Amino acid sequence: MLRGAGILLHITSLPGGCYVGDLGPEAYKFAEGLADAGQTYWQTLPINHTLPEYENSPYNAVSSFAGDPVLISLDLMKKDGLVDQAPQCPATERADYVKAWEVKRAVLEKALKKARALSDYRNFVDKTPWLEDYAYYMAMRERHGPWGRWPDEAPPRRLVELYKFAQFVFWSQWERLKQYVNDLGILLIGDLPFYPSVDSVDVWRYRQYFKVGDDGKPLYVAGVPPDYYSATGQLWGNPVYNWEALERDGYRWWVERLRHMLEVFDYVRLDHFRGYLAYWEIPGGETTAARGRWAPSPGKRLFDAASAAVELGRLIAEDLGYITPDVEALRDELGLPGMRVLQFAWDGNPANPHKPHNHVKNSVVYTGTHDNNTAVGWYLQEASPRARREFRQYSNCREAVNWCFIKLAYMSVADVAVVPMQDVLGLGPEARMNRPGTVGGNWRWRMAKQPEPRQWRRLRSLARLYGR
Template identity: 45%
Template sequence: MTEQTFQPTVSGRINETRTSGILLHISSLPSPYGIGDFGPASRNFVDFLAKSGQSYWQVLPLVPVSPAFGNSPYMSGSAFAGNPLLISPELLIRDGWLRQEELPSLPGEFSEYLVNFEAVTVWKDKVLELAWQFFLQTKSADQQEAFFVELTDRLPWLRDYSLFTALKQHFGQKGWFDWPEELRLHQPEAVKTAEQQLQQAVRRCQFEQYLFFQQWEELHTYAAAQGVQIIGDLPIYVALDSADVWADQDIFMLSPKKTGHPTHVAGVPPDYFSKTGQLWGNPLYRWHSRSAEVKQRLLDWWEQRLRAILSVVDVIRIDHFRGFEAYWAVPAKDETAMNGTWQKGPGIRFFKEMEKRIGALPVIAEDLGVITPEMEALRDDLGFPGMKILLFAFNGKADNAYLPHNMINNCVVYTGTHDNDTAVGWYLSGEVPAAAKRQAKQYANRCDDDASRFHEDLLYLAQSSPAALCILPMQDVLGFGNDCRMNTPGTASGNWRWRCAPRFITDALAARLQQSTALFGRLPTKKREEDKKEA
């Protein structure tokens, strides 16, 4: 596992040539173990992408998830750590951390179609404990000490995260704001004492992160060798009950009484997804602090965060890019997001500072929701491509920005995202006006009302559009309905569970996708040259 330092491997722009990719989270991959992971199925999917002429694989955040947050990867206990549930038992066996016959029996609750997070967590914890015990039994005390010193040097965020995780276990999963005062305030002596007292739990957490990043680095390297780049996802905010907020409280908008509770929280006003807005509950950043030290620490934290994610992916989609121009601040006591106010974000100076420190930023700006000229100017001044969602296009207006004839080259077109209906689910939905469905069919030059083939209509529109990059959710490639939807915003349960059974990822599907990708000039440059020679 290499040190998490960003070495630019791409230009930072996606509009140099027409390309396409697939959106499928790691957890949705096939595997025998209840959840997709970094094992053989992930390599098989990379092979599928290469065969089908895709240049990109977009994933959701790879961070740890928690039942307290509905297992959402957008509300994690760490902005830096990896999700241990994605560690592959098959690779642990291959690498000698445990033997095949040691694997616990598979629970009956495991399904190839849905993730049962509770059952998966219990089972995967047993597997990782076996690997941990093997490490302890085969490494001397000096070897263990050297291993963890080197590991925490490579991953500077790991010390706080592993102690945070150990303390959560120690205090029965209570939030850090309910811990004893000296630990709640992250006082150095209390932190040092806790590290010593909880050393085994701390080190086990660190060992799991070693396994995660070792396996992910191997997969990332394999994808690069096949000509597939990874688009990662960076949520703008972090969870209140996270190692990030606990370890650096001054850079967040928390109560001056040092209670650990926020004064204002993040969300968005009423929009397409919710009539009362979305109340996310994340603490906001102190962009406008009067303290020069706090401002510097906030910039340093963001530099570390960007370097960390850019060390493990090729391009980042910044979720809620809008918040860098202006953010919706909701009083923490409110029960909905309706009474928030817009506050100015850090703007272009933030990104120029990050580019000065890091280099070119390969960013896709998630610019959905409330769009303002100021936000568009920030995106365009930075040269970042925005997102165009076809399912938002059919409101009967010819000037709708999401219709392909209104798209520019420097954008990324999606049929839908992880937050939307699937294409077929949208067409079958009783909540979608019949006029919108008719317009969609007419726009695709279809004279039928066949819902089962509507995904083909949207794939055609997306791939043929002027957008430089076309990203297709795997559910839409397969023509699945809303029973395969990944997330429904504003709901707390039943999300993030969908899995793609292995029988659906076929060579025949790859051939069809490759054909349409070639038709619209989106094959990788190398693949285009190979096809010309064959012709």
């Protein structure tokens, strides 16, 4: 990857929009700010279709291919002539996905009549192989709930078409935004969850590739053992893979998933990279991840199968948590950059790989990730007195904690330094995006407004100083 700096900000966290950040004018303004700040990368969380039943977690989406229709910009729909008027939505401090979809769905339904006459829409429907299954799934789910309870009947055709049209609008807006961002010299980093949700078109359509029963209930679920984030581990609840069935089919579904992601992003972070070699498997019905076991994944065989269809050099390995030497060996054999997180560095151990003097060139350093507290929140709430002393001594910190973290990231030898937007703004724990292992209140943080010019200027100055 090019030596450079970037910002981690999910689309939902942008200001403006209708109850949630979207692909409209504020996204373009933010991209312009990144360019003014000398940034090279904009990293987002997964942009797939999320569900309110699962807190709209981007890591528990209903499809590996469909975009999230709550991100559709009504302003752009009006500009494109799909609707005559765009509703005015009140400013909200926190993302409200339910209200956003309620308003946007009504607008999409009104625009659907015009869509049938659009040649671009018809072409999109004809050339998008996953669209029919997705739209059928969403229509059936809306009428009957998750797929294990479906009757033997077809959903209303108009409902199927609504979901197709929403995807047409989403991907039309996404492609334009990506082109604009790229034209500014900024590269987009996406995020690929390791597992789809059990309540997803992926598991319904390709259930032979997952350990699920005929009733749609997982026989084994995914998670991670106890780690930094949770003393009892994390019980994700996603069904685990039937790797033998996937291997018999040449990992076709997985390869297509990777190919799709690299079409819509310039780089893709592989969440839970250790899962590509071995994964934590928990019997269905358990209430924590503690009674799980390690089971093997195909490792390099999967990437060998994908290498003819995708550029492996555009992947990033999320190698955090319980990482064993064989996982590091796979990462290095594939030549993938790994991750370093500065919040993990302050344990008194000079050999800690997250300390800047132990960073390597082929890596991405973060002040924190979406699963971490903000830098200020970490310092105030989580860091021990010893960790705070070590951090201040190491960084020679004489200013705001967040800027000391940012400087450490920028001066690192790591090719890429990514800073969550909350750390640029100097926000506290109230701005945390996710608390792993918790339910309620996650994925809702939003910026109140675009960053101030002085904040962009400071980032630009640091990027120049440290050759980013």
